[in-house]
Amino acid sequence: EIVLTQSPGTLSLSPGERATLSCRTSQSLSDTFLAWYQQKPGQAPRLLTYGASSRATGIPDRFSVSGSGTDFTLTITRLAPEDFAVYYCQHYGSSPAITFGQGTRLEIK
């Protein structure tokens, strides 16, 4: 079972700044089988990105992903007020099991 570790636990930034969120996997991924979700208070998670570079429908291009092996990054350039939320990464692949990272809270500084 692959374990996902997200860091930092909480990230405090101001609107307009750049956010870098990390997701580290316990085993090297041969491909970028990683998805990212955004969850705002009182709402369900929303799919943001999947794979090496794909954004879900309606997700602005200030959200991007990068990484390989065991280290993956979600970058949000020019933070907008609506971007402050909790972000989760999820590994997928050949197993029907679903594993999430523990989440990173992005809060307004």
Add this chain to the structure above:
Amino acid sequence: QVQLQESGPGLVKPSETLSLTCIVSGSSITSSSFNWVWIRQPPGKGLDWIGNVKNSGDAYYNPSLKSRVTVSVDPSKNQFSLTLRSVTAADTAVYYCARRIVGRISYFYMDVWGKGTTVTVSS
């Protein structure tokens, strides 16, 4: 537009059975392109996977819950269900249903989620 809607009691007594249903609209539950998923989130905590079910009815569960959980599909009503037996306070959570995209031999991400339903276990 695909929508998922959870329904079920918001309060369950300890040792009893929690039953939830997810009504799917805009997508066929018999499609081989999707699995149907239950995920929960305890208060103030992260996301915990409960189980998946295929259009065939074959299900796969989180090993930590496997002895207590059943996920099933009802194609005639285009919905799927969760049953969790012998609940305790630790099962108090927001329960989400979701659609997961799958391939022939691969499992992907959840692209559509229900809004979630809060279940409290208390006497």
